[in-house]
Amino acid sequence: xxxxxxxxxGLKSQFTTKSLVLIPIAVGINLVGGTLCSMLKLxxxxxxxxxxxxxxxxxxxxxxxxxxxxxxxxxxxxNPVNLPYAVVSVLVGLTAGxxxxxxxxxxxxxxxxxxxxxxxxxxxxxxxxxxxxxxxATGINGxxxxxxxxxxxxxxxxxxVLSSSFIESLIDKGISVLIxxxxxxxxxxxxxxxxxxxxxxDDDDDVDDVDxxx
Amino acid sequence: MGNEIDEREAPRLDxxxxxxxxxxxxxxxxxxxxxxxxxxxxALAGVLVLVLFAVAAGAxxxxxxxxxxxxxxxxxxxxxxxxxxxxxxxxxxxxxxxGFARLGLEGVLAAxxxxxxxxxxxxxxxxxxxxxxxxxxxxxxxxxxxxxxxGYLVLASLNVVPQMRRRMATIQEAQTARGLxxxxxxxxxxxxxxxxxxxxxxxxxxxxxxxxxTLETHGFHLKGARHTTYRAVRRSRADAPLVxxxxxxxxxxxxxxxxxxxxLVSL
Numbered sequence: 418x419x420x421x422x423x424x425x426x427g428l429k430s431q432f433t434t435k436s437l438v439l440i441p442i443a444v445g446i447n448l449v450g451g452t453l454c455s456m457l458k459l460x461x462x463x464x465x466x467x468x469x470x471x472x473x474x475x476x477x478x479x480x481x482x483x484x485x486x487x488x489x490x491x492x493x494x495x496n497p498v499n500l501p502y503a504v505v506s507v508l509v510g511l512t513a514g515x516x517x518x519x520x521x522x523x524x525x526x527x528x529x530x531x532x533x534x535x536x537x538x539x540x541x542x543x544x545x546x547x548x549x550x551x552x553x554a555t556g557i558n559g560x561x562x563x564x565x566x567x568x569x570x571x572x573x574x575x576x577x578v579l580s581s582s583f584i585e586s587l588i589d590k591g592i593s594v595l596i597x598x599x600x601x602x603x604x605x606x607x608x609x610x611x612x613x614x615x616x617x618x619d620d621d622d623d624v625d626d627v628d629x630x631x
Numbered sequence: 632m633g634n635e636i637d638e639r640e641a642p643r644l645d646x647x648x649x650x651x652x653x654x655x656x657x658x659x660x661x662x663x664x665x666x667x668x669x670x671x672x673x674a675l676a677g678v679l680v681l682v683l684f685a686v687a688a689g690a691x692x693x694x695x696x697x698x699x700x701x702x703x704x705x706x707x708x709x710x711x712x713x714x715x716x717x718x719x720x721x722x723x724x725x726x727x728x729x730g731f732a733r734l735g736l737e738g739v740l741a742a743x744x745x746x747x748x749x750x751x752x753x754x755x756x757x758x759x760x761x762x763x764x765x766x767x768x769x770x771x772x773x774x775x776x777x778x779x780x781x782g783y784l785v786l787a788s789l790n791v792v793p794q795m796r797r798r799m800a801t802i803q804e805a806q807t808a809r810g811l812x813x814x815x816x817x818x819x820x821x822x823x824x825x826x827x828x829x830x831x832x833x834x835x836x837x838x839x840x841x842x843x844x845t846l847e848t849h850g851f852h853l854k855g856a857r858h859t860t861y862r863a864v865r866r867s868r869a870d871a872p873l874v875x876x877x878x879x880x881x882x883x884x885x886x887x888x889x890x891x892x893x894x895l896v897s898l
Contacts, residue, residue, distance in 0.1 A: 441787035
């Protein structure tokens with residue numbers, strides 16, 4: 418938990434009370450994604466929607482902290498297996514945050530870029546953790562079965578984990594990014610401006626862009 | 632604290648666990664996991680899992696404890712023993728031949744150690760969550776120097792999740808009443824995700840605005856102000872010896888790890 422503290426202390430300027438309050442909400446959105454999946458019987462996780470929305474609202478470091486807390490929460494309440502994957506969530510938050518800051522969340526091709534970037538970051542970092550921390554699988558979801566099947570076919574643990582993880586995140590992150598984008602388009606613009614951090618002056622221009630389009 | 636009445640009827644071990652300091656319990660749970668992680672081979676993890684089972688049984692929580700442990704342990708062991716046992720790179724001694732692949736001893740041991748270590752963490756956290764409320768834990772950690780912002784983040788996240796689940800259930804009913812299709816093909820189910828999640832996110836954002844205004848009027852952002860809590864943090868004479876014992880176990884595991892490494896036994 419010292420990580421949270423350091424994240425909050427080193428980059429105080431991004432962490433206003435407004436951002437601070439936004440983080441638990443985003444963590445909640447991340448976790449409610451699982452409820453949504455079980456409600457709709459979808460074989461997905463959708464556990465990064467909150468991180469993605471925060472990435473567009475408050476920037477990369479707040480999104481990273483959101484990812485970290487989501488995994489710490491899951492580790493303590495649900496399963497400690499989730500703890501090492503906090504690294505993945507932090508990286509996904511940073512990637513989405515910096516790309517959103519560059520204005521990519523306003524263009525359709527930009528959303529596609531974010532999707533691919535997040536998928537790549539997620540699958541590579543998650544595979545490394547699955548392979549080197551857990552030895553190939555964690556058994557908490559269906560991907561483990563896919564991994565096992567691929568290992569039988571390809572005889573190589575890392576390649577199999579990477580392939581199954583890539584397929585899984587390509588679909589899961591694609592839908593997550595799409596949902597986050599559609600929701601973000603619907604958030605009232607006046608609401609967004611209050612969360613813009615100091616470093617994100619150009620956000621105002623982006624907001625105008627979207628208003629023009631809409 | 633609705634479980635005050637239950638506490639008096641609970642087994643003595645359960646009452647004792649509850650009387651311990653929450654921070655100490657968190658530390659012991661983490662240290663036990665680290666010891667299992669560092670110790671060479673799955674033996675210590677196995678012993679600790681058995682000890683945790685015994686503690687859970689003594690505290691009258693065997694049923695739910697076993698459900699959590701087996702719910703993770705069984706599928707994870709099966710899949711990891713399969714992957715590591717048949718395809719692990721460290722395999723040298725083969726204990727069985729299945730035709731399509733041979734089962735290696737090293738891989739099986741590595742798989743069991745991984746699952747065992749996670750089970751030690753899982754069991755430790757389970758017992759800690761059972762016997763200490765998160766707010767008590769956060770109050771304790773804040774007293775020990777955790778920043779109030781970090782404490783708020785943890786507590787608010789914990790509170791917000793059940794609240795959002797309820798809100799989602801309400802919205803689901805409302806949207807179903809409007810004729811939203813929740814079953815059918817994958818595409819139509821996916822399409823239903825947005826009308827369900829959208830309103831939850833929007834109302835939560837409005838909620839966030841109110842929360843931040845409330846926090847600011849309460850002076851949460853002020854530096855140097857003392858943050859108080861109504862939670863009384865429990866302390867027990869057993870806290871320090873327990874932590875010491877866990878630290879000793881970690882030290883012994885490190886020693887065991889170094890000794891085996893020097894003895895050229897690779898894991």
